[in-house]
Amino acid sequence: MSTTKAWRSAILHCIANPNEVGNDKAFEYFQDGLLVVKDGLISALGDAASLLASLDAEIEVEHHPDALIIPGFIDTHIHYPQSDMIASYGVQLLDWLNTYTFPEESKFADKDYASDVAERFLTELLRNGTTTALVFGTVHKQSVEAFFEAAEQRDLRMICGKVMMDRHAPEYLTDTPESSYQDSKALIETWHEKGRLHYAVTPRFAPTSTPEQLNQAGKLLSEFDNLYLHTHLSENVNECEWVQQLFPEAKNYLDVYDQHQLLSERSVFAHGIHLCDQEYQRLSDTGSAIAFCPTSNLFLGSGLFNLQKAEFHKVNVGMGTDVGGGTSFSMFSTLNEAYKVIQMQGQNLDPIKAFYLATLGGAKALRLEDKIGNLAVGSEADFVILDKTATPLLKTRLERSSTIQDTLFALMILADDRAIKSTFAMGQCVHQRD
Structure with a gap:
């Protein structure tokens, strides 16, 4: 039996290596986005305003207004x-x-x-x-x-x-x-x-x-x-x-x-x-x-x-x-330390690049980028819902973020497992925070 479900939230995923296309063209970000999953695969991704109008009325839409959805x-x-x-x-x-x-x-x-x-x-x-x-x-x-x-x-x-x-x-x-x-x-x-x-x-x-x-x-x-x-x-x-x-x-x-x-x-x-x-x-x-x-x-x-x-x-x-x-x-803690390792060598690790390495970059290293690592249509629906209010410090810091890059940087420095609201594999919830 075919099943379809949708999640509405801010959504971010990398679509290319920042080294090859530049940071600004390496990702897609939807401030109010919609992720649609059918039978474990991503069937649609885009702005909620445009996608909701074409969604069948019986499809459940789970709304997370204070969250960010990213690939696993x-x-x-x-x-x-x-x-x-x-x-x-x-x-x-x-x-x-x-x-x-x-x-x-x-x-x-x-x-x-x-x-x-x-x-x-x-x-x-x-x-x-x-x-x-x-x-x-x-x-x-x-x-x-x-x-x-x-x-x-x-x-x-x-x-x-x-x-x-x-x-x-x-x-x-x-x-x-x-x-x-x-x-x-x-x-x-x-x-x-x-x-x-x-x-x-x-x-x-x-x-x-x-x-x-x-x-x-x-x-x-x-x-x-x-x-x-x-x-x-x-x-x-x-x-x-x-x-x-x-x-x-x-x-x-x-x-x-x-x-x-x-x-x-x-x-x-x-x-x-x-x-x-x-x-x-x-x-x-x-x-x-x-x-x-x-x-x-x-x-x-x-x-x-x-x-x-x-x-x-x-x-x-x-x-x-x-x-x-x-x-x-925690990949957040790992990226936190990666930033410092790069700093010690007189360089910077851009937050877009950091999240690329932890998602699509990892998929490319494993030759699985056609299946996982981003939220492109046709990909397996492995994704995470991040809670931007998970801790008082994270909440107040992210309220001051004016760009998605700054939000990502704050997450990689301040977030931990408490920020993982839920984790999905093939569209099925495999972890739900208490």
Whole structure:
């Protein structure tokens, strides 16, 4: 049975990369807009005054006069098994993995434990307005099964993969080149492109995979269509030095992956802080993307991502919260920190560009811009209703905003999960604020 519903509010979405068309032409904004959804897809978007007249009288119109509707946020790098170890104190990347991450991930050998965390993880994402994410599982096959089962039940567009890790980790968390291939293949055959789900081949990072295992990752990518590759790249100075020691024949860190045919239009590399021009150019040439993860880069003392350099080389960039090294599920908090990272380098992050990175930019990084990331007619109806009166401070600040750009900037600095009034996936409410 066909169903149609409409939402009336201020509405904003990005329609292009501000770098390519300029900030003023990169978005559409309707001060009093109407979003019409039919059977989970957007069927109309525009000014309420013109669209309401043509709307069938029986169609329900939900009115939110003190709100702003935007596309659902897209998180291009996050670890669901690290949800419960967020805000762990005091070390940098490599020690952090050994001290906190590996012991926590060992618990995901238990499918029931993984299912519990997956449910809470997705609830937290939706509570923060994130409707799509590129997600790390653990080395355990059942960790990904649990995640996909939970995501399928909510009809979410999600991407996940089993970690491949056959060295430099505790024995209880390692697999082998062959077992990682077989487990990943079984997951791909069961879950990849089932409904709104996608699979990502997921070597943790170069130091924890032997060349033999990286070859198996490349083999998987060659055997199945439309798979993602999801891993880490040049996050920490000590990590980069370690990679050079382990792979002395590689020209640079990225070349380790390149030698195993792991770069493509569906390859997403988290961090990319300490890259040379040759690496940026190779990412660009292959259509690979970088996930910009400012809260974890600051929290773990990893460094400042050079967004300007990535954009100069025309590398696709999306935003990543990188929980649990990242310190918040909120894309508002992530953009807040991104603004400061850019400021520290003597530059500015325009609010239109920031929201582009968190929505359409993320969709382009994931090659899903025909489905999500904006509110164009035909797109999947994944969107968020923001409450501009969510807190007293936010309310009084936004009352003084005279432009949508200023409104967006205030939101990215002051808003948090309280501003998410409701979250929708395929036109169905999947989170409603109490």
